[in-house]
Amino acid sequence: MQTPDFKGTHLFDRLCWAKENLEAHQSDYRVVYEDSIDECAKILVPDPNWMACALQGGILPPVWVYHELAKDEAQPDFKKHTRGYLLHETEPVEAMTEEQAIEYLIMKDVPQHVWKSWNEGNKPKMVICRKEQLPSTREWRNAWKITEELSVTDIAA
Amino acid sequence: MAGTIVADTLTHSTAGSITTNYVVEGSVKSWAILNGTGTISLDDSLNVASVADSGTGDYDFTYSSAFTSNSYCTTTAKNNDSTNQGANLALTNRSTTVRGVKSYENNAATDCSQVCFQTTGDLA
Numbered sequence: 001m002q003t004p005d006f007k008g009t010h011l012f013d014r015l016c017w018a019k020e021n022l023e024a025h026q027s028d029y030r031v032v033y034e035d036s037i038d039e040c041a042k043i044l045v046p047d048p049n050w051m052a053c054a055l056q057g058g059i060l061p062p063v064w065v066y067h068e069l070a071k072d073e074a075q076p077d078f079k080k081h082t083r084g085y086l087l088h089e090t091e092p093v094e095a096m097t098e099e100q101a102i103e104y105l106i107m108k109d110v111p112q113h114v115w116k117s118w119n120e121g122n123k124p125k126m127v128i129c130r131k132e133q134l135p136s137t138r139e140w141r142n143a144w145k146i147t148e149e150l151s152v153t154d155i156a157a
Numbered sequence: 158m159a160g161t162i163v164a165d166t167l168t169h170s171t172a173g174s175i176t177t178n179y180v181v182e183g184s185v186k187s188w189a190i191l192n193g194t195g196t197i198s199l200d201d202s203l204n205v206a207s208v209a210d211s212g213t214g215d216y217d218f219t220y221s222s223a224f225t226s227n228s229y230c231t232t233t234a235k236n237n238d239s240t241n242q243g244a245n246l247a248l249t250n251r252s253t254t255v256r257g258v259k260s261y262e263n264n265a266a267t268d269c270s271q272v273c274f275q276t277t278g279d280l281a
Binding site: 010012069105108109 | 202211217223225252
């Protein structure tokens with residue numbers, strides 16, 4: 001299906017179009033990351049409707065738009081977004097592969113201090129894996145960590 | 158976009174009128190249903206990019222289309238998987254994410270078979 005020319009269309013309207021016209025895509029990819037050493041590992045799960053948008057192309061804004069909004073929100077005097085138009089008026093990104101979509105989602109939804117330095121330290125702070133590689137039970141869920149046996153060079157290889 | 162109707166007011170033949178602001182500003186802007194058991198997964202949603210499993214019964218949802226501010230309303234619900242029913246709550250709203258959607262049973266955070274949230278407010 002051809003994506004309509006959405007530049008200038010409110011992002012919410014695009015998402016409604018996608019929900020009506022695209023088939024949701026359940027990704028098997030998961031992103032495990034440690035936001036804080038005092039907390040258990042978090043597991044990022046892509047939304048199936050969002051993934052359909054990413055694979056389709058022409059719907060989602062470039063990821064830098066979200067970074068600009070995050071900068072605005074980080075200001076101490078932040079009350080309301082004044083640059084929301086960036087979401088709607090910036091040229092949407094082209095169709096992505098599933099792997100590119102996961103990279104986009106990491107840069108959008110994982111804290112920057114994690115993904116920008118995921119490979120600095122004795123063990124990685126973030127790992128992309130398949131759903132079936134995660135524990136199948138929730139036992140000791142609040143103590144889950146990325147294994148210390150995994151080295152950064154293992155992942156880079 | 159094709160199929161657009163421009164109207165500021167909707168009028169019923171007998172029941173009166175409302176302005177279309179009621180629809181634009183009052184409708185749900187984001188919702189999701191997730192299965193919190195096993196390896197969690199999102200069953201269905203609107204305007205959600207991802208969910209982070211942050212621990213037992215603890216989830217962070219991130220939006221695709223951001224809200225205009227941190228002032229909006231999130232409502233959560235869950236399936237009652239045990240006889241001692243619990244409650245849900247959402248802790249922190251940000252314009253791009255709602256953090257700490259928690260499900261409880263027997264006074265303890267619990268992974269439930271169905272956890273839902275919906276959000277009303279103004280989009281950026």
